[in-house]
Amino acid sequence: MTSDPIRRAVRQLSRLPGIGEKTATRLVYWMLTQPGDVPAQLASALQELDASITECKVCCTLTTHDEDPCRLCARGDRDDTLILVVEHPQDVLAFERTGEYRGRYHVLHGALSPLDGITPDQLRIRPLLERLRAETVTEVVLATDPNVEGDATAMYVARLLRPIGVRTTRLAHGISVGTEIEYADTVSLARAFEYRRELS
Amino acid sequence: MTSDPIRRAVRQLSRLPGIGEKTATRLVYWMLTQPGDVPAQLASALQELDASITECKVCCTLTTHDEDPCRLCARGDRDDTLILVVEHPQDVLAFERTGEYRGRYHVLHGALSPLDGITPDQLRIRPLLERLRAETVTEVVLATDPNVEGDATAMYVARLLRPIGVRTTRLAHGISVGTEIEYADTVSLARAFEYRRELS
Numbered sequence: 001m002t003s004d005p006i007r008r009a010v011r012q013l014s015r016l017p018g019i020g021e022k023t024a025t026r027l028v029y030w031m032l033t034q035p036g037d038v039p040a041q042l043a044s045a046l047q048e049l050d051a052s053i054t055e056c057k058v059c060c061t062l063t064t065h066d067e068d069p070c071r072l073c074a075r076g077d078r079d080d081t082l083i084l085v086v087e088h089p090q091d092v093l094a095f096e097r098t099g100e101y102r103g104r105y106h107v108l109h110g111a112l113s114p115l116d117g118i119t120p121d122q123l124r125i126r127p128l129l130e131r132l133r134a135e136t137v138t139e140v141v142l143a144t145d146p147n148v149e150g151d152a153t154a155m156y157v158a159r160l161l162r163p164i165g166v167r168t169t170r171l172a173h174g175i176s177v178g179t180e181i182e183y184a185d186t187v188s189l190a191r192a193f194e195y196r197r198e199l200s
Numbered sequence: 201m202t203s204d205p206i207r208r209a210v211r212q213l214s215r216l217p218g219i220g221e222k223t224a225t226r227l228v229y230w231m232l233t234q235p236g237d238v239p240a241q242l243a244s245a246l247q248e249l250d251a252s253i254t255e256c257k258v259c260c261t262l263t264t265h266d267e268d269p270c271r272l273c274a275r276g277d278r279d280d281t282l283i284l285v286v287e288h289p290q291d292v293l294a295f296e297r298t299g300e301y302r303g304r305y306h307v308l309h310g311a312l313s314p315l316d317g318i319t320p321d322q323l324r325i326r327p328l329l330e331r332l333r334a335e336t337v338t339e340v341v342l343a344t345d346p347n348v349e350g351d352a353t354a355m356y357v358a359r360l361l362r363p364i365g366v367r368t369t370r371l372a373h374g375i376s377v378g379t380e381i382e383y384a385d386t387v388s389l390a391r392a393f394e395y396r397r398e399l400s
Contacts, residue, residue: 003264003271005245005252012245015238016227027216029290031246032253032262033309038215039250045205045212046231046243052205053232062232064203071203090229109233 006032009039058131060124061089061107072096072105079103081138085128085157087111087145095143103141106131111149112156118149125157132164139167146173206232209239258331260324261289261307272296272305279303281338285328285357287311287345295343303341306331311349312356318349325357332364339367346373 006028013024031038056063056070063070072078072092082103086092087110095101108123131137142157144150158168173191175184184192206228213224231238256263256270263270272278272292282303286292287310295301308323331337340361344350358368373391375384384392 003253003262003267005248005264006262009245009249012242015242017230018223018227023218025290027218028249029262029288030217032249033288037250039246042212042215043243043246043250045209046239046246048205049209049228049232050237050239050243053203062203062206062229064205067203088229088233090225 055107055109055124059105059107060109060127061092061105077102080136082141083128083131083137083139084141084143086143087150087153091143104137108144108153108157111144111153113149120156123153125160128157129160129164132161132166137166139169142168142170146171255307255309255324259305259307260309260327261292261305277302280336282341283328283331283337283339284341284343286343287350287353291343308344308353308357311344311353313349320356323353325360328357329360329364332361332366337366339369342368342370346371 009028010021010024013019013027014021016024019027031042052064052066053062054065054068055061056068056073058069058073061070061072067074079102083106084095084101084103085106085108086095087108089107092105092107095105106124106128108125108128110118110123112118112120112123128140132140140157140161142154144153154170158170161168172195173188174195175181175188175192181189209228210221210224213219213227214221216224219227231242252264252266253262254265254268255261256268256273258269258273261270261272267274279302283306284295284301284303285306285308286295287308289307292305292307295305306324306328308325308328310318310323312318312320312323328340332340340357342354342357344353354370358370361368372395373388374395375381375388375392381389
């Protein structure tokens with residue numbers, strides 16, 4: 001009894017992670033009963049997204065065709081000797097929000113996961129190696145996620161970097177700032193003890 | 201540092217109810233890293249939605265320009281003497297899923313809510329009255345939601361129907377099927393007692 005365009009929109013929306021058929025149906029009917037042409041505006045934003053986004057030819061993060069290399073790679077005030085390697089473009093934004101990192105980035109677009117069919121050639125590892133040959137990089141910080149896949153990816157990349165002779169580091173583990181030790185997870189607590197620092 | 205098309209898509213997506221900026225960001229990046237051109241397909245479905253959906257000229261539910269009157273109004277096997285009045289097009293689907301209702305529908309597109317600025321002239325009450333004059337309807341079931349707005353709307357419509365002389369009913373309240381009495385809400389339980397039925 002639902003008309004086909006509604007069914008089609010529900011099916012497309014329910015492909016998104018965390019949005020099931022019920023939520024998608026609710027969203028579609030909500031859009032249809034709003035003033036201000038919500039479906040058309042969302043459609044146009046998504047089409048622009050589809051048409052304009054590409055991977056930066058330097059760091060492989062997502063950028064527009066107009067800005068390639070991306071804004072961060074184009075900036076002259078960043079430290080060219082340092083590359084922070086992350087899994088996703090969103091991770092770049094997370095580091096930028098800290099306001100403390102002044103080097104460059106490289107986005108792998110995922111982590112090794114043989115069970116999910118993600119092998120080294122699907123990650124942007126080759127462009128990273130090419131950057132290291134061409135540029136004046138002295139340190140690569142491997143900031144992949146602290147889980148099995150992220151750790152494996154960091155180990156794999158570190159092994160490839162060894163012959164190049166660049167300093168390779170990994171983010172520190174420890175307890176989160178603002179956490180209560182009582183509720184900290186055991187692994188982070190163990191790492192926090194292991195990597196304890198001298199008070200200066 | 202986010203490119204503008206990404207920011208625009210995030211802003212449009214985060215207008216949807218229940219989707220905040222964080223979720224919208226996650227969805228946009230997810231779409232951009234999927235195979236199979238997800239943003240373009242979703243955009244096209246939403247554009248079709250925008251271009252093709254209209255209100256049925258009989259029952260006011262949402263339908264396409266190609267199917268007006270809607271499929272349900274066009275069916276010859278439904279009981280023309282009975283109209284079930286609901287707030288939203290989704291409510292029609294809910295009743296159709298029961299497989300037990302054989303009459304016609306009328307969609308008000310909301311409920312009276314003076315505080316939200318929803319007055320009688322914003323609901324599809326006038327088309328309902330016109331249907332009653334023209335058709336052979338003997339009963340109108342007011343199936344607005346069982347809350348303050350829905351009850352007020354039902355009372356308001358019932359008062360308008362009185363001079364027409366059509367039988368006007370309201371859905372029964374009671375405890376849900378499959379519920380445990382221990383956990384039933386007190387109002388429903390009180391109504392279930394009040395409307396108790398003779399065992400036959």
